[in-house]
Amino acid sequence: MNGEVPGEGGGSPGEQFWEEHYRASRRPSSGRPSGALVRFAGPLPGGTALDLGCAQGDDAVWLARRGWRVMAVDVSGTALARAATNAEAAGVSDLIEFERHDLASTFPDGRFDLVSALFLHSPVEFPRTQVLRAAARAVAPGGLLLIVEHASAAPWSWSDPDTAFPTPEESLAALDLDPSRWHDEFVGAPKREATGPNGQRATVTDNVIALRRLAR
Numbered sequence: 001m002n003g004e005v006p007g008e009g010g011g012s013p014g015e016q017f018w019e020e021h022y023r024a025s026r027r028p029s030s031g032r033p034s035g036a037l038v039r040f041a042g043p044l045p046g047g048t049a050l051d052l053g054c055a056q057g058d059d060a061v062w063l064a065r066r067g068w069r070v071m072a073v074d075v076s077g078t079a080l081a082r083a084a085t086n087a088e089a090a091g092v093s094d095l096i097e098f099e100r101h102d103l104a105s106t107f108p109d110g111r112f113d114l115v116s117a118l119f120l121h122s123p124v125e126f127p128r129t130q131v132l133r134a135a136a137r138a139v140a141p142g143g144l145l146l147i148v149e150h151a152s153a154a155p156w157s158w159s160d161p162d163t164a165f166p167t168p169e170e171s172l173a174a175l176d177l178d179p180s181r182w183h184d185e186f187v188g189a190p191k192r193e194a195t196g197p198n199g200q201r202a203t204v205t206d207n208v209i210a211l212r213r214l215a216r
């Protein structure tokens with residue numbers, strides 16, 4: 001899947017927004033994986049992974065380089081095409097399958113050893129909690145669910161600076177998971193130094209939720 005995908009962008013409001021976003025920005029992605037992914041998936045032996053909202057593929061490529069077989073999903077065909085180009089450049093195309101889904105209406109099939117939803121936010125209407133519950137159902141027994149979400153508004157964010165963000169415990173409760181079937185590996189709100197689209201720097205807070213589905 002190389003190059004831009006023509007003729008897309010006429011679908012749901014989510015697809016329209018994100019297609020426009022990626023088409024308007026030709027800035028390459030950082031090429032670096034998310035810090036939380038490195039922290040929680042780095043020690044794992046590999047397996048199958050589902051990356052929801054994969055953008056231009058930095059996390060999927062990092063996982064594939066470590067031997068994971070990755071299903072990388074996004075609503076934007078343009079983002080997926082760029083992710084596929086990045087995977088090819090990294091020599092890991094054979095380990096990553098790309099699927100376009102508007103997760104508001106369709107979800108990939110299968111169970112995975114790792115399911116990640118990293119900053120799976122959207123400024124247009126998006127049933128995020130419902131999608132994150134589907135993400136939890138897609139975790140294979142013994143597998144890891146990793147959710148990272150904004151818990152503060154960076155100065156360059158589209159969020160209203162007065163947005164009230166949930167605590168990580170509130171986000172976890174919204175998933176409505178059976179506690180007897182899940183182990184909380186980490187539920188917290190660490191701070192990190194973030195870089196904005198024009199190189200601006202700021203300290204931001206993320207909610208990080210890492211849950212293991214018990215094998216039984």
Ligand SMILES: C[S@@+](CC[C@H](N)C(=O)[O-])C[C@H]1O[C@@H](n2cnc3c(N)ncnc32)[C@H](O)[C@@H]1O
Pocket residue numbers: 014018034052053054055056073074075076079101102103104117118119120121122126
């Ligand atoms: C804020 S970006 C985060 C990207 C990346 N995961 C990261 O950590 O940098 C959100 C991503 O989710 C995708 N996305 C937003 N709404 C979506 C939807 N309804 N279905 C599938 N992907 C969606 C966007 O296209 C975008 O690539």
